[in-house]
Amino acid sequence: MSTSSCPQCSLENIYQDGALWICADCGHEWVPGEAAASALVVRDSNGNVLVAGDTVTVIKDLKVKGSSIPLKQGTVIRNIRLVEDDAEHIEGNSEKIKGLVLKTCFLRKA
Numbered sequence: 001m002s003t004s005s006c007p008q009c010s011l012e013n014i015y016q017d018g019a020l021w022i023c024a025d026c027g028h029e030w031v032p033g034e035a036a037a038s039a040l041v042v043r044d045s046n047g048n049v050l051v052a053g054d055t056v057t058v059i060k061d062l063k064v065k066g067s068s069i070p071l072k073q074g075t076v077i078r079n080i081r082l083v084e085d086d087a088e089h090i091e092g093n094s095e096k097i098k099g100l101v102l103k104t105c106f107l108r109k110a
């Protein structure tokens with residue numbers, strides 16, 4: 001796999017930070033060579049496959065660790081990221097809360 005372009009958006013505005021490569025355009029972070037080796041499949045509550053960059057909807061009210069604001073049913077999480085070696089969680093930001101880690105069983109692909 002070439003490291004001259006972002007595997008997510010294919011733009012070439014990327015830079016290296018330690019072992020990580022980071023895309024300045026979409027914010028995608030990856031380790032060269034690992035994406036191809038990973039067979040991890042992440043699925044939502046309906047069994048649909050989720051990939052980085054997907055938009056998902058929260059299907060029930062959720063408490064958020066470290067936040068007094070609950071995550072409401074119906075909240076849209078755009079541009080999700082997958083958690084390495086963890087098919088049960090994704091990362092993403094809602095409009096109000098940044099840096100969420102969410103269980104995929106409470107999400108539905110939008």
Ligand SMILES: [Zn+2]
Nearest residue numbers: 006009023026
């Ligand atoms: Zn990118």
